[in-house]
Amino acid sequence: MAPSVSEIAVETKDTLLDRVASLKIHAEAEKPAVDSKTGAADPGPSYPFYLPYWDKDERWPPLEVFEHTDPGLRADPSKPRLLTADVVRRDLTPYIGTELENVQLSQLSKEGLDEVALFVAERKLVVLRNQDFKDLSPERQIEIASHFGPIHRHPTSGNVKGYPEFHIVYRDASHNRxxxxxxxxxxxxxxxxxxxxxxxxxxxxxxFWILDQPPLGGDTIFSSQVEAYNRLSDAFKKRLEGLTAVHSAVAQAEYSRKRDGPVRREAIETEQPLVRVHPVTGEKALYVNQGFTRRIVGFKDEESEYLLKFLYDHISKGADFHVRANYAPGTLVLWDNRVTVHSATQDFSNASRRHAIRLTPQAELPIAATA
Structure with a gap:
């Protein structure tokens, strides 16, 4: 079994020891003196190795297009390595979300990980509890995630020094980007x-896995873009299919620059299909989101704004095809970004710490649905 993060702090070179020590000092400097609820001394982040790191001078070349074959295409549809006799399955809603007990992701074979890819594509979101994933070495975490595709390196977010694959989600009383x-x-x-x-x-x-979580709140809401598409009329579906929209990284990059943060790759804008097809399940899904979609190609400004507002409202109000994932330390969730959208919930105390990690494998060029 791969060494834990705590073991790495002992076993690696002096430079890594110095860096971990520096992160601990940083955590001590930022944390409140006492816990706001209990009055007890705040122990600081459970995993200071994963505190967010920014280097504004870090620069990367543009991403290049690559061939991608989804591992779900190789999977045994019956999933014998994933859904064993010991596994307890609980579907959270009819359209999205399943919780599995007695599965340890780190112990699955390559064939088992293929089955995970297929199952996540089918259920859109899978929640695994009591995982040892957070205590694996960063190299092993990256190795497992890379089974699903090359790991995306985020152009502006906090990462881990020396490990740009990690996207760090961190909030405490003094840090809420x-x-x-x-x-x-x-x-x-x-x-x-x-x-x-x-x-x-x-x-x-x-x-996505949790290191520190508030005692209440801090969930993520997920929505099925497949079911959002399925709820539309046939005539409306046909009107959407074949359209493309511009997705933009510009606002994200400008925000980072204003904070004197990094822009590791120059911001790009890309045309994506409004309706895309999943390469494994064949399902059609809406592919628009408030975070990055800016306009529909070929439409007048007012037309684009009107149609996108309808789609955003439809997605956000569709509580009957949403699911809320809740977390505890040791929770690991997997979702399919091609056929879902999600939102964090900012419903917990400002004094609470929430610390989580995302590894984000890239997939194929989006496949457009045709009318």
Whole structure:
């Protein structure tokens, strides 16, 4: 079995030891002196190795197009390595979300991971509890995630020094970049998006796990873009199919620059189909999101705004094809970015710490649905 992160701090070179020590000092400097609820001393982040790191001088070349074969295409449809006799399955809603017990992702074979890719494509979101994933070495975490595709390196977010594959989600009493990014003067703090949909080859099967979680709140809401599409009339579906929309990284890059943060790759804008087809299941799904979709190609400004507003409202109000994933340390969730959108929930105390990691494998060039 791969060594844990705590073991790495002992076994690696002095430079890594110095860096971990520096991160601990940083955590001590930022944390409140006491827990706001209990009055007890705050121990700081459970995994200071994964505190977010930014280097504004870091630069990367543009991403290149690559061939991608989804591992779900190789999977045994009966999933004998994943859905064993010991596994307890609980579907969370008819359209999206399944929780599995007695599965340890790190122990699955390559064939088992193929079955995971297929199952996530079918159920859109899969929740795994009591995983050892958070305690694996970063190399092993990246190795497992890479089974699903090349890991995307985010152009602006906090990562781990020396490990740019990690996308760090971190908030505590003195650090709340997400709230700043979406704007503070809002009645509704949901922000529906599909991760980095502006990339030419956006993500597919995505991994997200919790290191520290508030005692209440801090969930993620997911919506099935397949069911959102299915609810539309046949005539409306035909009108959408064949259309494309521009997805933009510009606002994200400008926000990072204003904060004196990195823009590791120059911001791009990419045309993506409004309706895409999943390469494994063949299902059609809407592919628009408030976070990154900017306009419909070929439409007048008012036409584009009107249609996109309808689609955003349809997706966000569709509570009967949403699911809310809740977390605890050791929870690992996998979702398919091609056929879902999601939003964090900013419903927990400002004094609480929430610390999570995302590894984001890229997938194929989006396949457009044809009318």
């Amino acid at each position: 997400f709230r700043e990014y979406i704007g503070g003067d809002r009645a509704n703090l949901t922000s529906w998006h599909s991760d980095v949909s502006y990339e030419k080859q956006p993500p597919g099967t995505t991994l």
